[in-house]
Amino acid sequence: MAETFDVIVIGAGVHGASTAFHLAERGAKVLVLERAAAASGATGRSSGLVRMHYDLAAESALAWRSYDYFINWEARVGGDCGFTRTGFVRIVPPRQEANLKANVADQQAIGIRTSIIAAADVKQLAPMLATDDFNIAAYEPDSGYADPTSVCNTLLAAARRLGATYRGSTPVEAVEVNRGRVVGVRTANGRIAAPNIVLAAGAWSGPLAKSAGVEIDIKAWHHDTGFISRPSQTPTSLPTVIDDINELYFRPEGPGLALVGLEDGNRIDDRPGDDARSDPAFVEHMVDRLTRRVPDYVQAGFQGAHGGTDGITPDQRAVMGRHGPDGLVFQTGMSGTGFKIAPAVGLAISEVVLDGAAHSVDIAMFDPGRFAAGKPLRGDHPYGDLWR
Numbered sequence: 001m002a003e004t005f006d007v008i009v010i011g012a013g014v015h016g017a018s019t020a021f022h023l024a025e026r027g028a029k030v031l032v033l034e035r036a037a038a039a040s041g042a043t044g045r046s047s048g049l050v051r052m053h054y055d056l057a058a059e060s061a062l063a064w065r066s067y068d069y070f071i072n073w074e075a076r077v078g079g080d081c082g083f084t085r086t087g088f089v090r091i092v093p094p095r096q097e098a099n100l101k102a103n104v105a106d107q108q109a110i111g112i113r114t115s116i117i118a119a120a121d122v123k124q125l126a127p128m129l130a131t132d133d134f135n136i137a138a139y140e141p142d143s144g145y146a147d148p149t150s151v152c153n154t155l156l157a158a159a160r161r162l163g164a165t166y167r168g169s170t171p172v173e174a175v176e177v178n179r180g181r182v183v184g185v186r187t188a189n190g191r192i193a194a195p196n197i198v199l200a201a202g203a204w205s206g207p208l209a210k211s212a213g214v215e216i217d218i219k220a221w222h223h224d225t226g227f228i229s230r231p232s233q234t235p236t237s238l239p240t241v242i243d244d245i246n247e248l249y250f251r252p253e254g255p256g257l258a259l260v261g262l263e264d265g266n267r268i269d270d271r272p273g274d275d276a277r278s279d280p281a282f283v284e285h286m287v288d289r290l291t292r293r294v295p296d297y298v299q300a301g302f303q304g305a306h307g308g309t310d311g312i313t314p315d316q317r318a319v320m321g322r323h324g325p326d327g328l329v330f331q332t333g334m335s336g337t338g339f340k341i342a343p344a345v346g347l348a349i350s351e352v353v354l355d356g357a358a359h360s361v362d363i364a365m366f367d368p369g370r371f372a373a374g375k376p377l378r379g380d381h382p383y384g385d386l387w388r
């Protein structure tokens with residue numbers, strides 16, 4: 001093999017870019033190989049929500065550690081990540097109130113600024129929202145959204161400034177293994193050697209894992225998002241909202257638009273593909289759901305919709321850490337919620353590669369072996385699957 005690196009990262013989405021950045025910061029000789037272009041997968045389509053509310057404290061902890069990057073992006077990484085603070089509201093049906101309270105208490109224990117507020121307080125914060133079908137919500141005043149493409153590109157640029165090598169339009173065909181350990185990858189241009197391979201290929205990860213002899217159930221999750229122009233009579237300060245009653249989320253997009261996604265109707269299959277078209281039925285469902293929560297938006301103008309694809313696992317949680325042949329590290333299966341945790345996960349994976357285990361944040365429970373061991377993850381105070 002002509003070329004040798006310490007680590008090859010497969011995939012230049014936000015996760016591969018984050019790991020390359022953290023590895024390069026520590027002086028590792030890193031190569032990032034990307035099938036198409038940076039942020040051309042899930043990352044470039046992501047809605048970019050940055051919030052800490054999960055039903056699993058370990059995920060909240062990853063989001064919280066990452067939040068510190070988002071608000072200090074220029075100093076920590078360089079460039080602009082587009083973080084916009086809007087406040088975040090999580091609305092749940094009355095039957096989930098006990099779980100909401102328990103999850104907020106867990107998050108407060110981590111240090112996250114979050115609280116339970118009454119429906120009347122939600123109305124005060126955001127008068128355009130209908131609040132007659134729930135009693136309480138979780139509220140994070142500091143959360144909002146960021147620009148996933150900028151996040152990915154600035155991480156990759158910083159990695160390259162620190163010495164990492166990036167090659168786009170270079171699909172990895174197989175991970176090569178010899179005597180139980182990875183030795184490199186095969187591409188159309190030849191073989192490249194490395195004793196460590198980070199698999200960060202999103203929805204495309206399954207066949208690459210298989211080439212290294214690892215069977216892992218990572219499917220393609222297809223998710224559509226729509227953009228509407230906010231009606232001019234409605235105050236512009238729309239918060240970021242996840243509304244489990246209407247299986248809906250939305251947030252402002254710049255000064256005049258709102259971005260909307262649905263928790264249901266997300267196709268799951270084995271075909272990641274590159275098709276960015278949305279399902280024709282999506283727009284009708286989106287308008288119906290959105291106007292239940294924001295009745296004024298019946299006046300909103302439709303601007304467009306597109307689809308994206310992320311890797312999803314059977315328990316809808318990421319797979320992270322060593323698994324299979326020595327030197328193979330998984331950072332994939334982000335299951336539609338991986339953008340906001342990418343800074344902390346990249347840090348953790350760099351520690352797995354260089355130090356043998358993550359020590360800054362805990363990713364042990366995301367072990368890819370949990371499915372074979374019959375131990376899928378479940379929320380601490382579960383709301384059930386986010387996606388249907």
Ligand SMILES: Cc1cc2nc3c(=O)[nH]c(=O)nc-3n(C[C@H](O)[C@H](O)[C@H](O)COP(=O)(O)OP(=O)(O)OC[C@H]3O[C@@H](n4cnc5c(N)ncnc54)[C@H](O)[C@@H]3O)c2cc1C
Nearest residue numbers: 011013015035041042043046047049172202308338339340
């Ligand atoms: C529409 C949509 C909305 C979302 N909204 C949110 C949100 O609001 N908040 C949130 O936290 N998360 C959200 N997510 C999830 C989040 O965007 C993803 O979890 C995250 O971007 C995944 O990053 P990744 O780097 O793992 O994967 P990707 O961004 O998919 O990157 C994988 C990369 O690997 C490359 N690749 C594939 N095969 C190969 C190969 N053989 N060789 C080389 N390269 C290869 C691909 O081209 C791709 O660039 C959303 C996702 C989608 C699709």
